[in-house]
Amino acid sequence: MTTLAVPARARARGAANVWAFVRRHVLAFYAALFFLYLLLPIGVVIVFSFNQPVGKFNYTWHEFTFDNWRYWNGVPGIQSAITLSLEIAALASVIATALGTLIALALVRYGFRGRGVTNLLIFLPLSTPEIVMGASLLTLFLNLNFVFGFWTILIAHVMFCISFAVVSVKARLIGFDRHLEEAAMDLGANEWVTFQKVTLPLIAPAILAALLLCFAVSVDDFVVTYFNSGSEVTFPLFVWGAARIGAPPQVNVIGSAIFIIALTAMLLNVAVQTRRTKGAVTE
Amino acid sequence: MKWFHRHRGLMPYVMLAPGLAFLAVFFLVPLGFLAYQSLESGNIDFGYAFTWSWGNYGSAFTDYRPEFVRSIEYAGIATILALVLSYPVAYWIAFRGGRWKNLLLLMIVAPFFVTYLIRTLAWETILSDNGVVVRILQHLHLVSPGGHVLATGTAVIAGITYNFLPFMALPLYVSLEQIDHRLIEAAEDLYASSWKAFLKVTVPLSLPGVVAGTLLTFIPAAGDFINAQLLGAPQNHMIGNVIQSKFLELTDYPAAAAMSFILMGAIIVAVAAYARAVGTEQLSGTAV
Numbered sequence: 001m002t003t004l005a006v007p008a009r010a011r012a013r014g015a016a017n018v019w020a021f022v023r024r025h026v027l028a029f030y031a032a033l034f035f036l037y038l039l040l041p042i043g044v045v046i047v048f049s050f051n052q053p054v055g056k057f058n059y060t061w062h063e064f065t066f067d068n069w070r071y072w073n074g075v076p077g078i079q080s081a082i083t084l085s086l087e088i089a090a091l092a093s094v095i096a097t098a099l100g101t102l103i104a105l106a107l108v109r110y111g112f113r114g115r116g117v118t119n120l121l122i123f124l125p126l127s128t129p130e131i132v133m134g135a136s137l138l139t140l141f142l143n144l145n146f147v148f149g150f151w152t153i154l155i156a157h158v159m160f161c162i163s164f165a166v167v168s169v170k171a172r173l174i175g176f177d178r179h180l181e182e183a184a185m186d187l188g189a190n191e192w193v194t195f196q197k198v199t200l201p202l203i204a205p206a207i208l209a210a211l212l213l214c215f216a217v218s219v220d221d222f223v224v225t226y227f228n229s230g231s232e233v234t235f236p237l238f239v240w241g242a243a244r245i246g247a248p249p250q251v252n253v254i255g256s257a258i259f260i261i262a263l264t265a266m267l268l269n270v271a272v273q274t275r276r277t278k279g280a281v282t283e
Numbered sequence: 284m285k286w287f288h289r290h291r292g293l294m295p296y297v298m299l300a301p302g303l304a305f306l307a308v309f310f311l312v313p314l315g316f317l318a319y320q321s322l323e324s325g326n327i328d329f330g331y332a333f334t335w336s337w338g339n340y341g342s343a344f345t346d347y348r349p350e351f352v353r354s355i356e357y358a359g360i361a362t363i364l365a366l367v368l369s370y371p372v373a374y375w376i377a378f379r380g381g382r383w384k385n386l387l388l389l390m391i392v393a394p395f396f397v398t399y400l401i402r403t404l405a406w407e408t409i410l411s412d413n414g415v416v417v418r419i420l421q422h423l424h425l426v427s428p429g430g431h432v433l434a435t436g437t438a439v440i441a442g443i444t445y446n447f448l449p450f451m452a453l454p455l456y457v458s459l460e461q462i463d464h465r466l467i468e469a470a471e472d473l474y475a476s477s478w479k480a481f482l483k484v485t486v487p488l489s490l491p492g493v494v495a496g497t498l499l500t501f502i503p504a505a506g507d508f509i510n511a512q513l514l515g516a517p518q519n520h521m522i523g524n525v526i527q528s529k530f531l532e533l534t535d536y537p538a539a540a541a542m543s544f545i546l547m548g549a550i551i552v553a554v555a556a557y558a559r560a561v562g563t564e565q566l567s568g569t570a571v
Contacts, residue, residue: 026376034372035390041405042397059411099302110295129506131523131541135530136313137321159309162302171447220398239400255401262396270385
């Protein structure tokens with residue numbers, strides 16, 4: 001009897017092991033599929049940046065070429081569009097981060113009347129559909145006879161970046177130790193020196209994060225810009241215009257380049273963070 | 284500096300003033316202008332006049348009801364899909380990610396590093412009639428031979444789902460990450476099966492993330508017109524497409540302004556209904 005029972009139990013254990021293996025790895029397997037899905041379009045963008053399309057539409061693979069990368073600015077208008085996007089993003093992220101950092105500092109450091117209203121005013125732009133923001137700014141500029149172009153785009157970008165900057169800085173200020181500032185003041189530093197020598201170095205990573213976030217959001221924006229650009233063309237607007245008649249592979253080149261630059265920056269950031277947390281643990 | 288020292292209570296207001304003033308002038312005031320414009324009548328050639336024409340709202344709704352319904356429908360389906368697709372992954376990263384968490388999160392936001400329009404165009408390539416996806420679907424008889432995916436509602440919903448997926452996945456991850464593992468262990472010690480512990484402990488504790496993710500996905504999705512424009516046909520157009528063309532091509536500002544407010548109102552109603560269903564506590568917990 002016992003000789004028979006052993007293999008049966010072993011078989012049962014084997015089945016249980018398989019079940020346990022499946023249960024343990026089904027999520028990992030699903031996650032792999034999910035990431036494949038998430039990254040598939042990015043792969044397509046990069047692969048088709050090396051395509052030599054037949055005709056206007058870069059939809060089907062024809063022939064491998066480096067020409068699109070070599071002549072990345074070979075399409076009329078693409079270079080000026082990229083330049084404008086970078087200029088706007090640089091200016092908008094600096095202005096919005098400056099304004100947003102001040103708001104975030106005030107919210108984290110002080111108790112004051114009107115916090116609720118302030119939080120609401122920061123939250124509203126984040127929860128308003130872009131098309132409504134774009135449309136409302138358009139009506140403002142139309143009614144005040146603004147000339148549409150560089151300045152209207154810049155104003156729009158600063159407007160929707162401020163909230164991102166506040167949220168981003170605030171998130172990193174939560175653990176901020178006020179005693180360090182008080183210590184500096186006790187040692188005779190005035191408020192400005194304290195801010196320069198103590199506060200600013202402490203919040204520098206938060207400011208950098210906000211700058212990068214605002215830059216990314218600004219460079220990528222289409223909807224609000226579309227409503228307020230007049231005849232100026234940013235890179236997303238160039239893509240939109242090109243898409244109607246068949247986007248040239250150079251669009252994929254720029255898309256891939258932006259992706260690679262942003263990814264490198266983020267990977268560096270992750271590496272630094274990991275090292276810092278490791279350092280904190282060993283301390 | 285001395286003056287500031289004496290009036291320390293003013294300090295926060297001084298710091299808030301520039302940013303909040305900017306938002307007031309270029310966010311709140313424009314909404315006022317939009318409201319004003321939505322009650323005007325006239326046309327671009329002869330000028331607009333403020334006439335309290337509430338009719339703009341009525342006709343916007345009756346003339347473009349299919350587009351309104353479609354916006355809510357597409358955005359709703361895409362939000363549910365995004366939730367179902369990303370919950371298991373957010374769970375996996377939060378509970379099994381270990382030291383790879385940051386890298387995996389980076390992979391979730393990776394699509395954001397490719398310009399929105401370009402990644403939507405990539406879906407146009409992937410779903411194009413002679414692409415692999417359509418051929419496989421035809422083999423499986425999920426798409427009739429000679430049928431399309433592009434220029435259908437399916438393609439628009441797929442595009443919206445993909446484009447706003449990180450907005451869903453990240454808040455889900457954050458709320459799952461914060462769950463105290465001891466609570467789940469406690470449930471299991473009390474003889475809950477791991478499935479039951481998941482349903483009774485993990486899911487309720489992750490609700491704030493579900494709420495935040497749902498709002499962050501649904502709101503931009505309902506106002507989107509890029510996916511419908513690039514991946515859909517005119518019969519898949521959403522209200523965003525109408526607002527966009529009324530403003531920028533037909534210069535019918537009052538009608539477009541009225542539609543913008545109806546869209547905002549519809550979103551607020553949808554969000555409020557959702558908040559009622561899941562409880563306002565969760566909602567206010569996620570707001571900033």
